[in-house]
Amino acid sequence: MTVIAFEDFAKVDLRVGRVLAVEEFPEARKPSFKIQVDFGSEIGTLWTSAQAASDYTPEELKDRLVIGAVNLGSRRIAGFTSQFLLLGVKAEDGGLSLLEPGRGGAVGGNVY
Template sequence: MNDAGRPRRPDIDPAAFFSTDLRVGRILDVVPFPEARKPAYRITVDFGPEVGVLRTSAQVTNYAPEELVGRGVVGAINLGTKRVAGFTSEFLLLGSYAADGVVHLLAPGPAAAPGDVVG
């Protein structure tokens, strides 16, 4: 879904936003996901000792796998799981959509560590 240029969404109760568990993670592994309908990767991320390692599928093939491994990212880790072409996606990797539909991953600051809470 491309949200670039989308009108502002309606206001929500702050409790709804703050119930989302946003965490800093570090990408450990990236592999192609040819079974997905649109070009995607299967991505493994370390979210620190309290959360552990989670996997997701993401349509971020504008990045080469070697650009992603070791990169800090932000993920929503308490949205439940979703099956994507037989693969269980365990969190949502956060990024912004450019006008041309390209995803730019959100990046934590350089001092942020896996497991840090985003809020």
């Protein structure tokens, strides 16, 4: 484990967002979706790709509250521009479990 300064971690802007749209992403190497998330008026809507197609259906993702790192810059993935990092952990079954606020949260709210 690498220890970092708290000040470095504090630079990562983690926000609550609501999934607006989910599209198939057949160009990706692993089963993935293109996902559009609303992060509120300050950030707006951003797109990302996520290797979530084996673990979630588009219907399960639509309107779900999620957590994203919104200030890491863009990344090209299989010809698609991913604008933020959607956060998740490995589930007990080895699949993806997306991070979400357990008691809800305001869209655009900071994670602290």
